[in-house]
Amino acid sequence: MEDEMLADGRTLVELIEAEGWEVTDLELTAYESPWADEDDPEASVTISARKPYVDEDDEDDEDSPFKLQ
Numbered sequence: 001m002e003d004e005m006l007a008d009g010r011t012l013v014e015l016i017e018a019e020g021w022e023v024t025d026l027e028l029t030a031y032e033s034p035w036a037d038e039d040d041p042e043a044s045v046t047i048s049a050r051k052p053y054v055d056e057d058d059e060d061d062e063d064s065p066f067k068l069q
Helices: 002-018
Strands: 022-031 042-051
Touching: 002 022, 002 042
Parallel strands: none
Antiparallel strands: 022 042
């Protein structure tokens, strides 16, 4: 079961990276739900990713309020 969860996590990372994002952190948590009557484990995934957006028109604008100095 753990191998299947890890494979699913890798698939999610591949999908995100295919869209141009850089995955910076991934947390995969497996647990048994206290609300479900089933004994099947569940998993939750938290993914942090970054993707820079470069505005070609404002690239030379040093006075941009969105640029850290």
